[in-house]
Amino acid sequence: MKICSHPPFLAGLALSVLLVGSGCKPTIAPPAQHEPNYLFAHALEIKEDLSLDQPLSDSQELLQEWFGTLDEPKLPQLFAEDDYKDLLSLSKLQRAAGPPTGTVEPGEKGLYRQLCASCHGESGQGRGPVAASQNPYPREFRLGLFKYKSTARKFKPLKTDIARALRKGLSGSQMPLFNKLPDDKIDSLVDYVIFLSIRGELERKLLYGAAYELDLETDRIYNASLKELNDADSKKQWDGQIETATEILTGIVDAWVESADGVEKFELPQFPLFGSETSDNRVELQGSIAKGRKLYLSEEAACAKCHGVTARGDGPQLPDYDDWTKDWTSKIDLNPTKLDELLPLMARGGMKPQPIMPRNIVEGKFRGGREPMDLYRRIRYGILGAPMPAAAIIKSSEDKGIQAEDIWHIVNYVLSIAEPEMVAPAIEAAAKKL
Ligand code: HEC
Ligand code: HEC
Known part of the structure; x- marks a missing residue:
């Protein structure tokens, strides 16, 4: 018997391609979905010896409701509020997302898939088709951590920091420089990186909340499947879930909105700096x-x-190892060098650990x-x-x-x-x- 559903670790690929490839009758392809964070969910499952099947599928429904699909991004309601409305622009996200149209402006779309997804993965999971041979691996955006920024350690980067990484590349890694891209395309891609990162962080925090039943009323939240929405009782539970998820989302988005607070001004020293050498100094x-x-x-x-x-x-x-590797190895008490122990996680998207x-x-x-x-x-x-x-x-x-x-x-x-x-x-x- 042919299995026509897709295995989890392949979920990021277009469903239609898989159906054709496996001999199943192609149906009309559904809009391309974000790949769920199977890796993080399974790391929590191993650590806490529980099943997160239900929270994982519930969180996908919520995330799709709020952030849309790979082809059609949406912004959660929160972004309509005054404090947040300037952070991301839906029209920029629409320009970055979706399949590349190859058309000339103004109709051009699909910048991210055209320029970035082969390395960073369509959902920003850091695992595009050409990622495995690289060192360091292309960045996964879902952890919300960025390395090269003008803000203090704990702060998010400024948009200009991400734009700088795009314009200048990250020398000594495979991250190319996109110095020929006009500013408006860079801006769209920067917004999309932040969007993927916010979405990915929210997904992690929902899963984390479900695993640890933090002070988030997770019991009530995750016992209801969102499918039962029509039922009046479940409607109440759905409201509870939205409220909690909104709270988590607000925390994540606040960090982005407040990143400029992390810029400290440092006085230049009295003595000369390298590059300003003169015969006098x-x-x-x-x-x-x-x-x-x-x-x-x-x-x-x-x-x-x-x-x-x-x-x-x-x-x-x-x-x-870096934090992206530690996240699903040493943090759950697995040794990054013992590959046999890591296989179930590698099957769910973990890349072979590289020091x-x-x-x-x-x-x-x-x-x-x-x-x-x-x-x-x-x-x-x-x-x-x-x-x-x-x-x-x-x-x-x-x-x-x-x-x-x-x-x-x-x-x-x-x-x-x-x-x-x-x-x-x-x-x-x-x-x-x-
Ligand atoms: C050929 C592979 C490749 C392509 C294509 C690529 N990147 Fe990267 N990118 C990388 C690698 C590798 C790193 C990690 C470098 C490191 O950690 O030092 C990275 C890191 C990053 C970072 C993290 C910067 C930081 O300060 O931490 C961002 C943001 C980023 N890429 C965005 C993009 C965007 C947007 C595109 C498309 C316009 C893109 N990349 C295309 C390989 C790629
Ligand atoms: C515990 C180990 C450790 C210590 C201590 C350490 N570094 Fe590093 N440093 C690293 C690693 C690892 C990287 C590479 C990070 C990466 O590629 O993501 C790095 C990267 C750098 C870079 C590259 C920055 C860039 O923009 O690409 C510089 C410069 C640097 N370190 C200087 C220093 C200096 C100066 C000190 C002492 C004040 C120091 N490091 C202390 C581990 C360390």
């Missing part, structure tokens, strides 16, 4: 670079622990930008989602760490060794000191 700059090197190698800043004394990313630190390597700094590929301020922020805040920690800044005399101003010396050192002509002498000098 050369000696002072060399002094700062030397100080930066000392700090880089120090126990307090701990850079060499991961990046190595030669800054080639070969420090003594044991291999570690995340500390960057080879001398290669000079800075994904978050190479202006001193970019690197200052990167070192000060660390890289969210990656093992690179925020610098330990001394606030009182008992603290262990470095002074905020010291970061500028480290920035000078990092930039000086990332300049090819400076690499060899700088490394030799660093090695001699040991």
